[in-house]
Amino acid sequence: MAIDLSTRAPRTVPSGYRAGHLARGPRSWSARELLVLSWLAPLLFALAWEAVCRFGGMNEQVMPAPSAVLATAWTLVKDGSLFVHLGYSLLRAATGFLIGGGIGFGLGLIVGFSRLAEALLDRSIQMIRAIPFLALLPLVIVWFGVDEAGKIFLVSLGVLFPIYINTVLGIRQVDPKLLEVAKVTGLSLRGRITKIILPGAMPSILTGVRYALAVAWLALVIAETIATTKGIGFLAMDAREFLQTNVIVLTIVIYAAIGVIADGIARALERRLLAWHPNYAREERR
């Protein structure tokens, strides 16, 4: 991994632990060694899984070996179909996230800034939010059929609320004392929004983004089980028809990997946009 480990070194070994180890004598672990060790358990697990499948008589219809899953992945990569399905899924998630996130952020800004807009809109939004959005699935099929629109709608709806709520909350939590500073420094309305209110609301908004990313995935998994011919969800459904357990496991692994990547993106955003914030100031492993 191409990560500069040296910057992390002083933080990964809490002094308390190190003292304990030193007291017993042997040695203190370097950051690089600890990083390698942290991958040891997952690796051992995969090896054990492989061993059970090969020598333990595990039925491969129930649980295929990691090597079989990898071989399946390779086949799908070679004929290009994996990228087609992955592309469709990512496109749906991204479109839904942009639409739902955009609307949620926009509504959040309006309601956050205006008590009048809050009176007019907030109650209705909260009422719609009370519906578990996946319960709308049958209605969505009736409205949009089984096309892309219905899937994107479902993702948008799931993403909208966490972004909306956290935007409103973030704006409302901005310190009124800082707004007085804006007044006595003659800051323009635009400056007030871009220099005080949005940065002040950013930690809360990014919490919403992180949560919304998780919801977007969940919505996608469900949406893609409705009659489709493209997408990771379709791969899984199709594989179930033909009892291709290795493909099913592969799709689960892909969903998990994308979830990890999405979370990584959210964290990178936090580190970049909240560099001023003591909690995000240095690289932290949570």
Add this chain to the structure above:
Amino acid sequence: MSAAVTVRALRRRYGERVVIEGLDLRIETGEFVAMLGESGCGKTTLLRALAGLDPVDGGRIDGPAQPAVVFQEHRLLPWAPLWQNVALGIETPEAKPQAVAALREVGLAGRENDWPRNLSGGQSQRVALARALVREPRLLLLDEPFAALDALTRIKMHALIKDLVARHRPGVLLVTHDVDEAIAIADRILVMRAGRIAASYDVAAETEAGSDRLRGKLLGELGVTLHDRAA
């Protein structure tokens, strides 16, 4: 001398309660005025009215549209580097060089790209001073700006603010609880009581024979009687 601000017959109520009633005040350009008074006497209300932060119910304020203000807390934006904090609201291309110069003036040269969280309390308040002075205000309002600092830092800040005011020559209104602070840095000390100015002392004239007598008088005005004086 020209006035930095003139206040006539100022009145301010909160509901039924009258906080300021018929207050007159004139602060000259370059004059350093300290305002003493017990809590709730209306001195912070007066400052906020002069700053344009609170409305008034009657009377006149003739002064600059936007005086500069330093609050008790530094009120720096934690997400903006120091120079952006200082330049807040200045939208000319010279904003950054001016901010850097102002930071140098308060003893924070080279710190323009640092974050507020890396500063001590005294340093943060220096940045707040730079933010106020970079606008070259005609009127500078100080709302107990040193109250939260430790005693040694406060003494250093007194020297700094005196120096800065002598150089930039704004009219200054300092609201404080601290009699010694007022004597140390002000040209004129006002005592506010029940919404009016109850007494005015010229510091240079009163302290010719040492500051103890003025100190005693001011404490007396504020309702503090020292034991050795009472005896």
